[in-house]
Amino acid sequence: MAASTLPAPAIRCRELCDLPPAESADFILYIMSAFRRTGWNFALQQAVYLAQDLNKPLLVVELLSCSMPFSSNRLHRFTLDGMADNARRLKNRGARYYPYVERQKGQAAKLLGRLAQKACVIVSDDFPNYYAPGEQALNIQPRVSTIAVDSNGLMPLNAIPQAYPSAYAFRRFLQKHLPVHLVSPPHPDPLKDAALPMLPDRLFRDLSEEFPPSFDLIGDRSDSALSSLPIDHSIPPAPCTGGTTSARLRLTRFLDHRLEMYAQYRNHPDLDVTSGLSPYLHFGHISSHEIFFRLSEAQQWSPDRLSPEIRGRREGWWGLSPAAEAFLDQLVTWRELGYAFAFLREDAARYESLPDWVRQTLESHEQDPRPWLYPLEDFEQARTHDPLWNAAQRQLVREGIIHNYLRMLWGKKILEWSAGPRQALSIMLELNDRYALDGRNPNSLSGIFWCLGRFDRPWPQRPIYGRVRSMSSDNTARKVSVEKFLSRFANRGAKK
Ligand SMILES: Cc1cc2nc3c(=O)[nH]c(=O)nc-3n(C[C@H](O)[C@H](O)[C@H](O)COP(=O)(O)OP(=O)(O)OC[C@H]3O[C@@H](n4cnc5c(N)ncnc54)[C@H](O)[C@@H]3O)c2cc1C
Numbered sequence: 001m002a003a004s005t006l007p008a009p010a011i012r013c014r015e016l017c018d019l020p021p022a023e024s025a026d027f028i029l030y031i032m033s034a035f036r037r038t039g040w041n042f043a044l045q046q047a048v049y050l051a052q053d054l055n056k057p058l059l060v061v062e063l064l065s066c067s068m069p070f071s072s073n074r075l076h077r078f079t080l081d082g083m084a085d086n087a088r089r090l091k092n093r094g095a096r097y098y099p100y101v102e103r104q105k106g107q108a109a110k111l112l113g114r115l116a117q118k119a120c121v122i123v124s125d126d127f128p129n130y131y132a133p134g135e136q137a138l139n140i141q142p143r144v145s146t147i148a149v150d151s152n153g154l155m156p157l158n159a160i161p162q163a164y165p166s167a168y169a170f171r172r173f174l175q176k177h178l179p180v181h182l183v184s185p186p187h188p189d190p191l192k193d194a195a196l197p198m199l200p201d202r203l204f205r206d207l208s209e210e211f212p213p214s215f216d217l218i219g220d221r222s223d224s225a226l227s228s229l230p231i232d233h234s235i236p237p238a239p240c241t242g243g244t245t246s247a248r249l250r251l252t253r254f255l256d257h258r259l260e261m262y263a264q265y266r267n268h269p270d271l272d273v274t275s276g277l278s279p280y281l282h283f284g285h286i287s288s289h290e291i292f293f294r295l296s297e298a299q300q301w302s303p304d305r306l307s308p309e310i311r312g313r314r315e316g317w318w319g320l321s322p323a324a325e326a327f328l329d330q331l332v333t334w335r336e337l338g339y340a341f342a343f344l345r346e347d348a349a350r351y352e353s354l355p356d357w358v359r360q361t362l363e364s365h366e367q368d369p370r371p372w373l374y375p376l377e378d379f380e381q382a383r384t385h386d387p388l389w390n391a392a393q394r395q396l397v398r399e400g401i402i403h404n405y406l407r408m409l410w411g412k413k414i415l416e417w418s419a420g421p422r423q424a425l426s427i428m429l430e431l432n433d434r435y436a437l438d439g440r441n442p443n444s445l446s447g448i449f450w451c452l453g454r455f456d457r458p459w460p461q462r463p464i465y466g467r468v469r470s471m472s473s474d475n476t477a478r479k480v481s482v483e484k485f486l487s488r489f490a491n492r493g494a495k496k
Contacts, residue, residue: 004052004193004194004195005045005048005049005052005187005190005191005193005194006045006049006187007045007046007049007050008042008043008045008046008049008149008151008186009042009156009181009184011156011158011159012042012126012149012150012151012156012157012158013046013147013148013149013150014126014147014148014149014150014158015145015146015147016124016146016147016148017122017143017144017145017146018145019143019144019145020145021050021054021120021121021145022119022120022121022144022145023054023120025056025118025119025120025144026056026057026118026119026120026199026203027051027056027057027058027059027118027119027120027199027203028047028050028051028054028056028057028058028059028119028120028121028123029047029059029061029115029116029118029119029121029122029123030043030044030047030058030059030060030061030095030122030123030124031061031063031112031122031123031124031125032044032060032061032062032063032086032125033062033063033124033125033127034125034126034127034284035125035127035151035284035287036062036079036082036083036086036283036284036285037082037086037244037284037285037286037287038086038089038090038093038189038191038244039186039187039188039189039190039244039287039290040151040185040186040187040188040286040287040289040290040293041151041186041190041284041287042149042150042151042186043123043124043125043126043148043149043151044060044123044190044191045186045187045190046123046147046149047060047095047123048094048095048190048191048194048196049190050120050121050123051094051095051194051196052194052195052196054120054121055197056120056196056197057095057096057196057197057198057199057200058094058095058096058196058199059095059096059098059115059119059199060086060090060095060096060097060098061098061099061100061111061112061115062083062086062097062098062099062100063100063102063108063112064076064079064080064083064099064100064101064102064214065102065105065108066101066102066103066104066105066229066230066231067102067105067106067108068131068440069131069433069440070131070232070433070434070439070440071231071232072231072232072233072234072235072434073226073231073232073233073235073236073237074235074236074237074238074400074435074437075437076101076226076229076231077221077226077237077238077242078237078238078240078242078279078283078400078437079242079283080101080217080218080225080242081221081241081242081243081246082242082243082244082283082284082285083099083101083214083218084218084219084243085242085243085244085245085246085285086099086243086244087099087215087218087219089244090191093191094191094194094195094196094198095191095196096198096199096204098204098207098213099213099214099215099218100211100213100214101214101217101218101229102229103228103229103230104230105230107211110211111211114207114210114211115207116143116144118203119144120144120145121144121145121146121147122144122145122146122147123146123147123148123149124146124147124148124149125148125149125151125284126148126149126150126151126152126157127152127284128152128157128339128342128343128442129342129440129441129442130342130348130349130440130445131433131440151186151284151287151289152288152336152339153288153332153335153336153339154178154181154182154288154289154292154332154336155174155177155178155181155332155336155340156181157339157340157343157344159177159181160173160340160343160344161173162344163340163341163344163345163348164337164340164341165355165455166455166456166457167329167333167334167337167455168312169312170333170336170337170340171312171313171314171317171329171333172311172312174332174333174336175308175310175311175312175317178332179303179306182303183303185289185292185293186287186289188290188293235434235435238279238399238400238401238437239398239399240279240399240400240437242279242280242283242285243285244280244285244286246280246285247277247280247285247286248286250275250276250277250280251275251277251286251290251291251294252294254274254275254276254277255294255295255298258273258274258275259295259298259323259324259327260321260323261273261323262274262323262324262326262327263322263323263325263326263327264323266326266404267404267405267479267480268405268480268481269403269405269406269480269481269482269484269485270480270481270482270483270484270485271481272403274403274404275291275327276401277291278401278437278438278441278443279400279401279437279438281335281438282437282438282439282440282441282443283437288331288332288335291331292328292331292332295320295324295327295328299320299321299324301318301319301320305318305319305320306318306319307319314326314329314333334443334446335443337446337455338441338442338443338445338446338447339442339443341442341445341446342442342445343442348442348445348449349429349445351421351422351425351452353449353454354449354452354453354454355453355454357453357458357467358452358453358454358468359421360466361453361458361465361466361467361468362420362421362452362453362465362466362468363420363421364466365463365464365465365466366420366421368463368464369463370416370417370419370464372384372385372416372417373417373418373419374417374418376427376430376431379393379414379417379427379431380393380397380431382394382397382491384413384417386413386473387486387490388406388409388473388476388477388482388486389409389410389413389473390489390491391406391482391485391486391488391489391490392406392407392409392410392489393410393431394489394491395485395488395489396410396431396432396435396436397435398489400435400436400437401436401437401438402436403485405476405480406476406482406485407447408447408450408451408471409471409473409476411428411447411448411450411451411452412451412465412469412470412471413471413473414427414428414431414451415451415452415464415465415468416464416465416470421452424451424452425448425449425452428448428451429444429448432444432447432448452468453468453469456468456469
């Protein structure tokens with residue numbers, strides 16, 4: 001049968017088990033664990049392509065494990081919203097959708113082991129992280145052809161030769177090497193034209209009897225829905241809805257009403273002009289390719305507007321409005337800088353991965369007197385002397401987000417008010433990954449390690465910081481508007 005959906009580019013596919021497809025087996029298995037979406041997803045596209053090519057049914061298993069560190073009502077609810085969305089999108093399509101929420105640790109591994117026995121080929125998501133999501137965390141060792149596919153960003157991770165030390169150096173690399181990859185984006189809807197055989201009901205019934213799919217749970221937004229799961233119930237769902245539909249609504253709102261103010265006002269917490277897309281990008285509910293495509297469409301962009309002689313400069317590369325260029329610098333340069341670092345450096349989450357000059361300067365100031373010193377609990381409960389810092393922490397705890405500019409201040413102050421840089425690192429990781437919807441992401445490391453000096457240059461000497469850039473709440477309050485933010489997140493206990 002002629003394949004109408006093209007395969008993913010070879011550079012995005014990594015063989016995890018290099019065996020020929022088991023042609024007598026029952027289906028192609030796509031394990032959706034990081035790119036939790038039905039379009040603009042190279043991994044799903046590759047699975048559709050293989051199903052067409054081998055004339056096999058496609059089974060899409062979306063997993064939600066309770067073994068992931070920091071599993072909580074907040075993170076589960078957001079993921080389940082996305083699963084409900086995917087169930088709607090895959091209804092009556094060429095693939096069979098199988099949402100599976102683990103009710104006890106170890107169940108998902110058993111399900112995957114069982115499915116692997118029946119799969120011709122397994123396709124999975126290649127996501128660089130310090131907490132590997134989905135099946136990587138479950139440590140299955142398949143004895144069947146298995147491919148991990150990279151649908152993380154515009155630049156294939158395998159095409160990046162090194163972990164770049166700065167955004168400038170990475171931007172220079174991108175300016176030279178990204179254009180060729182822009183012409184092969186993932187299919188917006190890879191199942192659209194795919195003619196696939198359906199998975200026999202008998203097979204689905206057998207699997208379902210042993211491992212019931214979680215259709216009931218993903219559609220249930222009641223408070224009690226999550227109560228029987230072995231996850232942290234003390235962190236409530238965030239006041240937003242996960243999933244591709246919500247992500248697209250946010251993207252439209254951003255492009256229509258916020259983008260034009262982005263370059264000028266993105267640092268102002270009171271103005272709230274950023275996209276708010278990072279949780280959706282983290283859970284894979286939206287792809288940076290789709291965001292890029294919608295932005296290009298809105299600004300009638302084409303690759304001939306790229307400027308070839310730009311040499312690492314931020315402005316003027318894309319040939320777009322200054323606001324769009326500023327946004328793409330975050331979405332592409334900064335976001336993918338962090339993904340590349342986490343992909344290429346196994347030690348990305350460890351203190352030792354900081355540049356030598358950073359460690360030397362921080363350690364030479366480790367004995368500096370610290371007028372303020374707080375343990376994790378005081379930080380967590382927003383019990384510092386600084387109202388702006390406390391407000392930022394309350395936003396994180398209540399809403400699962402922090403405005404980027406205050407997030408920088410938040411991290412810098414944890415460095416200043418902890419016993420040393422290692423303690424500061426562990427406090428930042430703990431709080432960010434426990435509470436932030438976009439936590440546990442390569443960019444959690446980028447942001448946190450940026451506060452400690454990664455991707456930055458030396459600055460004039462300061463107590464405690466040494467030559468690492470410092471920040472102060474007074475300066476922040478002078479530079480950007482925070483009055484409304486302060487009153488919104490004033491100390492009112494746990495209430496909103
Ligand atoms: C201490 C600290 C911790 C951070 N932890 C995280 C985290 O856990 N997860 C996370 O995604 N980002 C993290 N960041 C980066 C940044 O704060 C968020 O990406 C940004 O605030 C998300 O808001 P937005 O979607 O409205 O961004 P927008 O301004 O609309 O930008 C669009 C997208 O670009 C990317 N982006 C924006 N700023 C950055 C940046 N500085 N570095 C890398 N990518 C960026 C994000 O994917 C974002 O969604 C952290 C920064 C700091 C200083």
